[in-house]
Amino acid sequence: MNIVQVNAISPAIRKLLSFATSDKKVQQEYEKYLLLSNRTLYSIEFEGEIVGCIGIEQISLAECEIKHIAVLADQRGKGIGSKMINFMTSKYSSIVAETDIEAVDFYRRYGFFITSLGEKYPGVERFLCQYTKQ
Secondary structure, eight states, X not given: OEEEEOOSOOHHHHHHHHHHSOGGGHHHHHHHXXXXXXXXXXXXXXXXXXXXXXXXXXXXXXXXXXXXXXXOGGGTTSSHHHHHHHHHHHHOSEEXXXXXXXXXXXXXXXXXXXEEEEEEETTEEEEEEEEEOO
């Protein structure tokens, strides 16, 4: 599995981003990765197919925020998300992410400290996940 920086729009990445944001926002988010120097999008390939992506916003040399992370449904549970998180923790000593209840345990497994942000959207509790390298 190789993790590489994404520099061009592809249908596979567009599909993955649609899992991590609304369909309406995919193009807008994609353009941010292509145009903003502090945003980087990475993809991960397995057997020649793009199976996951992780997008970050660099806050400082040591800190980033995970903006998007997604793995194809049929590839989940195979360590792809783990590989992407491990890649980020090797590059940054401080990482934050905001997520919903479904992903809290995923982040908790990697040592992220979880804080409820309350009901940020009607009926949707959001969580701040914070990682600091020990």
